[in-house]
Amino acid sequence: MLPTPDTSHVAFERVYEPAEDSYLLLDTLSSESETAFLRSRFGGGSSTNATTSAGTIPAPFVVEIGPGSGVVIGFVNAHASHIFGTSSVLTAAIDVNRHACTATRETVRKAAADVSSTTSSSPPKKSGSGTFLGAVQGDLTAPLRSGSVDVLIFNPPYVPTEELPRQPMATDMVTSETAPTFQDDSYLLSLSYAGGADGMEITDVLIGRLGEVLAPRRGCAYVLLCAQNKPEAVKQRVRGFGPDWRAETVGSSGKQAGWEKLQIVRIWGEKNNKDS
Amino acid sequence: MKVLSLNFLTCAVKACKSTTGSYPLHPKDAELVEDNLEVNSELLLNIMPRIDWPALSTTATELGFPSLPAQPPTKEELEADEKMLRDLHHLLMETQMMEGKLVCGNCGHEYAVREGIANFLLPAHLV
Numbered sequence: 001m002l003p004t005p006d007t008s009h010v011a012f013e014r015v016y017e018p019a020e021d022s023y024l025l026l027d028t029l030s031s032e033s034e035t036a037f038l039r040s041r042f043g044g045g046s047s048t049n050a051t052t053s054a055g056t057i058p059a060p061f062v063v064e065i066g067p068g069s070g071v072v073i074g075f076v077n078a079h080a081s082h083i084f085g086t087s088s089v090l091t092a093a094i095d096v097n098r099h100a101c102t103a104t105r106e107t108v109r110k111a112a113a114d115v116s117s118t119t120s121s122s123p124p125k126k127s128g129s130g131t132f133l134g135a136v137q138g139d140l141t142a143p144l145r146s147g148s149v150d151v152l153i154f155n156p157p158y159v160p161t162e163e164l165p166r167q168p169m170a171t172d173m174v175t176s177e178t179a180p181t182f183q184d185d186s187y188l189l190s191l192s193y194a195g196g197a198d199g200m201e202i203t204d205v206l207i208g209r210l211g212e213v214l215a216p217r218r219g220c221a222y223v224l225l226c227a228q229n230k231p232e233a234v235k236q237r238v239r240g241f242g243p244d245w246r247a248e249t250v251g252s253s254g255k256q257a258g259w260e261k262l263q264i265v266r267i268w269g270e271k272n273n274k275d276s
Numbered sequence: 277m278k279v280l281s282l283n284f285l286t287c288a289v290k291a292c293k294s295t296t297g298s299y300p301l302h303p304k305d306a307e308l309v310e311d312n313l314e315v316n317s318e319l320l321l322n323i324m325p326r327i328d329w330p331a332l333s334t335t336a337t338e339l340g341f342p343s344l345p346a347q348p349p350t351k352e353e354l355e356a357d358e359k360m361l362r363d364l365h366h367l368l369m370e371t372q373m374m375e376g377k378l379v380c381g382n383c384g385h386e387y388a389v390r391e392g393i394a395n396f397l398l399p400a401h402l403v
Binding site: 057058059061086087088090092094096098101102105131133134135136137138139142143144145146148167168169170171 | 277278280281283284285286288290293299318319323325326369372391392393394396397398400403
């Protein structure tokens with residue numbers, strides 16, 4: 001098993017603490033089926049590496065939306081070689097909560113340092129980590145250039161709630177110097193879990209933006225859903241985007257009364273012709 | 277945030293997205309820091325096909341780096357030119373923007389960068 005990133009430095013009173021959903025993402029992204037999928041899609045599949053006859057393999061750009069503590073993107077970045085079959089992977093994160101951005105940056109740094117300190121003693125395997133570009137504060141995919149994302153990871157605010165919390169704006173949490181009040185903290189945490197009707201109000205917006213933000217032909221997304229989110233309907237919606245769109249459940253946990261409590265849906269475009 | 281991030285970011289205002297002026301964002305009053313990292317030529321070669329070269333050239337010039345060649349170097353050129361490899365490594369991998377602003381060339385909105393984190397949340401009138 002690949003080690004889970006250390007998040008002991010994170011202030012969990014205002015940043016979502018890693019929980020069952022986070023760990024399901026780690027398990028799924030490092031599972032045999034998903035590493036096989038990602039390796040075949042992003043080129044690091046065989047033992048021969050990047051500089052073979054075919055030339056270079058475009059490094060995938062992996063973005064987590066709403067990383068919270070950074071445990072998931074920290075894991076993906078640190079174990080890029082295992083997951084993608086290459087360490088030529090660029091990673092980044094976007095969170096509305098500025099404290100989550102600083103927490104994520106530190107989690108990513110620590111996790112990558114841990115990997116390189118444990119692998120350096122053994123024979124010179126290439127350091128397994130990707131390259132983290134940074135964490136930015138923003139609303140879902142809004143700051144991203146169209147068609148730029150190869151792998152999007154989203155653990156949404158999926159809990160059904162009567163109302164959606166007010167979405168933060170530029171004037172919120174501008175610096176991390178002022179100590180947040182208890183109310184501020186509760187508000188920040190509510191953004192990490194409260195999903196409005198069916199727990200889907202934020203996820204629906206993100207899914208509607210996938211066609212624009214994912215890289216044509218290469219892009220894919222991993223989205224976590226709970227049973228109340230009506231995952232079958234979500235998958236149907238994605239398949240309705242066009243004949244090339246696919247959506248399948250690729251990880252799940254916690255059966256409850258016959259229902260999977262949590263699941264990871266992989267969304268991707270089926271166009272295997274790499275030369276097109 | 278690494279300078280390379282600017283190759284993936286645009287203005288967050290919906291109406292700006294489709295305009296050419298919104299990309300790349302223009303750094304202003306940028307304070308840069310340099311990390312000291314080992315050159316990883318394989319990584320650089322694999323990043324090259326992901327880079328929008330004209331946008332990177334704009335960013336490099338605006339940050340006061342020596343101007344980049346008009347065309348992106350081919351794999352063979354890069355493998356044969358250690359200086360160019362080093363220069364690109366320095367610009368893309370080692371340079372971080374810590375403070376300053378990122379300005380949209382279309383709407384003129386300025387996104388603040390503080391402590392290495394850019395704030396792309398919009399003021400109420402632009403949401």
